[in-house]
Amino acid sequence: MGSAAITLGCVLICLHCRLSSGALLKPVTNVKWKSFNFDTLLEWQKTSEDVTYTVRVSGINSNWIKKPECTRIQTTRCDLTNVLQNVSDTYTAEVLSYPPGDTEENEDPPVAKSPPIQLLKDTVIGRPSFTVTRKNTTEIQLKIDDPNTHIRFLNRTRKTLRDIYGSELEYKVFYWKDRTSGKKTKIAKEQVIVMDVDPGVSYCFSIQPHIISPYKNGQESKIICSSSEDRSPFEDFGIGAYALMALGVLLLIVVVVGITVYMCRRKAPHTLAEANPLTA
Structure with missing residues (x-):
């Protein structure tokens, strides 16, 4: 009886040790990357309550490293941007789960592994901004601002997409005459693009970044149209406005001619009487 009690006590102590050490914790699930303009987050779903997490990451060309801000955290996301600065490397991350009261890390905690990420290929390229300026009646200039990224030079300034x-890097320029559906595309590598246009016509533009290799498209920009002062004042009303204007001019000519003829006819008898006073 005594030995059985001792055995049961040992089992309970071992079970308590396993629970406190996190041996029964489950690894997290749905580990995934989110990367936008090289700003990169790791996210996951928890499977247990009262758990802390530590994230470590390694690349093909780098060893495992832990970010202090992502060590023994309770949130289910980690910003790894500043440790993924080699955009050509392929990275893999692991999420380790620990009981919150554990002061010593387990030798074999539950681990969940992320899919690999290669930022040049996998990051989402955001929409560019640009300006539209009419140089003259037949040319419109587009000036594109290369999107900034979260990858930095050694002096800590941010790198652009270029x-x-x-x-x-190149840009797809979509353009069309305002209020029409005939969209055309022009490919350009330059930030400043001059477009040949019809005089007196408003044009609309949108721009999309395109990466030749690895092949990928970025997000398309918002639409910008050339300003209304670039348009003919009758353009909004179409051909009918020109017809109405022509009719107005014609009516004005008719009225002027009519008045002129009428005045000439009224003046004719007086002129004749003055020329022949004996007939009066």
């Missing part, structure tokens, strides 16, 4: 992709 700094990272270089000659692989």
Whole structure:
């Protein structure tokens, strides 16, 4: 009886040790990356309550590292942007689960592994901003601002999309006459683009970044149309406005001619009487 009690006590102590050490914790699920303009987060779903997490990441060309801000955290996301600065490397992350009161990390905690990410290929490229300026009646200039990224130079300034992709970056320019559906596309590598246009016509534009290799498209920009002062004042009303204007001019000519003829006819008898006073 005594030995059985001792055995049961040992079992309970071992079970308590396993629970406190996190041996019965389950690994997290749905570990996934979210990367926008090289700003990169790791997210996951918890499977247990009262758990803390530690994230570590490694690349093909780098060893495992832990970010202090993502060590023994209770949130289910980790910003790994500043440790994923080699955009050509392929990274994998792991999420380790620990009981919150544990002061010493387990030798074998539950681990969930992320899918690999290669930022050049996998990050989402955001929409560019640009301006539209009419240079003259037949040319419109587009000036594109290369989107900034969260990858930095050694001096901590942010790199642009062009700094990272270089000659692989180009822009798809979509353009069409305002209030029409005939959209056309022009491919350009430059930030400043001059478009040939019809005089007196308003044009609308949107721009989409395109990476040649690895092949991918960015988000399309908002639509910007050339200003109303670039348009003919009758353009909003179409051909009918020109017809109405022509009719107005014609009526004005008729009225002027009519008045002129009427005045000439009234003046004719007086002129004749003055020329022949004996007939009066």
